[in-house]
Amino acid sequence: MLKVTGLCTDYIGEHGQPIRAANEVGFEVPPGKLFTLLGPSGCGKTTTLRSIAGLERPREGEIAVGGDVVYSSGRNIFIPPNQRGLGMVFQSYAIWPHMTVYENAAFPLRVGRKRLGRREIEERVMRVLQTVDLQEMAQREATKLSGGQQQRLALARALVMEPRVLLLDEPLSNLDAKLRERMRFELKRLQRELGITTVYVTHDQSEALALSHAIAVMNRGRIEQIGTPREIYERPVNQFVADFVGTTNFLDATVSGADGAAGFYRVRCELGELKALAHEALAPAEKVVLSVRPEDIYLSESRPDGDNVLQGRVDQKVFLGETADFQVLIGERRLQSRVHPSLRTRVGEPIYVRIDAEKCVALKP
């Protein structure tokens, strides 16, 4: 439905020099899927989204929506944003304060190139307001809405013209934590029900994991990895992705040799010999970085069976309610582990550590 190829954008820096914001960005979003651009601020995700919207003019590349090319540097095509037929929800919601809820939602139908009758407009606006559960508020001043309601109105306004692609620019970042979690579910339900192709921009990895069919992790204008939420989380291709998505423990290591089944290697690190999984072939003596998620480090007071068992001592622990975070000291090295709160080993006492070989991912640095 949406295809972006070789997208490069520049912006003019403080001293007039061009600065690259997005570099050779390319991806494809199949119809009905929710695709997320995830990355820290300044990684180029918003620029990419705005280029798709047409609010920014890229320097190079091609963007096609449903087969229609809306931008192409090679063929000198640039369709202005108001003729691309895309819906967009802005970070600030951009609800027009001088209009009512109804007028806000009806605006796209009133100004579009296609002239619609009064009755049809009313019918479509009320339908979309019902979808986001704002039908009761139609005649209310838009400024009288709460944050969550404004967010839903912005969504309704983006959906009312039945766009081919919906663009969401950090739509949840202005909500408080509780509401954000609820809207996350609501957004997911709506997207899945309406089956609308969506591009979602966020810097919040848990939002990305919760909502997406596919995620592109971006850094410094480039896409580092594209994959399903599970692939991104469990098989990061590099240190940046592993670090940015979730928390992780990094260990420097050297490859000793292959170990049994395909993809497994024996590596030597400061904790000792470990068995690790790699997604690309490694040669003996190669330097790698091991990434181990805290929830993949199992703690027990008695010695467990299996590979990668180490002995350490509890250095610090934090009780978080549904989980507990333990800092375990092995030699000089501190490892973070997330365990069930029923583990009540005291600080200073010895503890056994086991790392699942499959979850001990070896990355090329």
Place this chain on the structure above:
Amino acid sequence: MQAAGEAAPVFAAGVPRFDPKWLIIALCVALTLYLGVVPLAFLLWQSFFTPQTAAKAAQFTFGNYVEAYGSADTWLLFGNSLKFATGAAAVSFAIGTLLAWMNERTNTPFKGFFFALSVIPLIIPGILFTVAWILLGSPKIGIINLLLQRVFDTDVVFVNVYSLTGMVWVDGLHYSPVAFLLMTAAFRAMDPALEESAIMSGASVLQVARRVTLPLAWPAVFATLLILFVRAIESFEVPALLGLPVGLQVFTSAIYQAVHRYPSQIGLAAAYAVTLLAITSVGVYLQSRISTGGSKYATMTGKGFRPRTIDLGRWRYLTTAIFLAYFLFIVVLPFMVLLWSSLQKFYSVPSMEALHRLTLDPYRTIISYPNIVRSVWNSILLAVASATTIMLVTSVICWIVVKTKLPGRWLLDNFASLPMVFPGIVLGLAIMILYLTLPVGIYGTIWIMLIAYITRFMPYGLRYNTTSMLQIHKELEESAAMSGASWVTTFWRIILPLLKPGLVAGWIYIVIVSIRELSSSILLYSPGTEVLSVVIWELWENGQYVELSALGVMFIFGLFVLVLAAQWVGRRFGIREL
């Protein structure tokens, strides 16, 4: 939002369409450049030519400058202008700062009430204020002199407004509210903790004011003084009415005389005007430098703090008395003297005898005065037309400056603000010269005055619009584009409605200042295109004081109603400043 000069977009359907956006933008930019730059260029050009007569065509010459700067009179003129402007600025500043300090930092009773009253003097047009002070302080007919002479039984002239001191006093007093408002803002922007810590260190009230408050307010003080100075040197009514009768000339009145001499010496007037323009340009430039580079002294901390006020003790009766005296001098006395004289058949000093001769005749006369209806109509028409045009055109200009990344947009901003340096009479002269030369046939029509008004007040419109435009989040506009709206639709249905507070406030302000405008109109009107202030001027020249007073009373009353209406509208649209 894309830069100009990019290739025209090609649409999916392959049909390139013309976007009216560029037409509107181009028209507004062209108008701004034309209005801001062309008169100035013509003025400069004209100052190098001899007067054109039937017998001889204009010739290139440095003669105007030689004549202007070769004579000792000019240096006298220069000296007078500087003395007058400095004096008036100092008077305004001293009064305004004292009042602002009393109002913001002391516990003077009823100060909220006085704050509300403080803006009223700005409503009274300069020419009426000056005339009122002539009736109060002239050596022969001035009420103050006559009363004091009666009380002390002497012939001594106590006050004489027909002098440099008189000019400085009247002009300084009239514009003291400007100083009051500017210094109030400065006091409000100051963190009271800085003063409080001085008090905690054991300093007295006066020591705090001298050692902490004033040094901190220094950039604001300097900027205020510059504004007042530039305004005073542009002042026309006071020097013309008070200075000319006793041969005391400043640049503005000299320009007027040079034009009205026969044969009129436009080249000489232009040479004076260029000098005046140079002085005001330096002033405006310095002032903009201060306001942009004042971060070192930035005393603004959060918002919404209310400074602790100083307890004046028994001295607060003195400060109340000062407030009362001020209000007496600036509103009550001038208005009462106009009211009194408007009820007389012939002008006479208040007395029991005169009280018995009260009449409404002047009002009857003025209502049937030949040009009165047309001049009222002209004034209203010009005010509404110029305010509407300015606000709409500057909204587009301001959008370009604030919202786009178009190269050279700062230049546009500067050109639109250029008329700020034009004293009214210089602008009138420049426009007069321009349309005497250009054969477009608007000289002598009301259009030339409309052009003058639009040019003169354009910077105000730009400033009001900019304040509002900066508050419009760019996503509000982008979301309209994403909804499929064209630029024109977005501008009309999103930007303009959101700009409304600034648009309405600016519109009202321009209507008020246009209705009072005299110094440009005086050079541009012709029979049939008189405006109210010109009629007042004519009445003064004819010596019809009582009719002038009647018209003045009605004029002030009308402006007062207008301001009340404006404040009501302001509250509705949530405008704070007016």
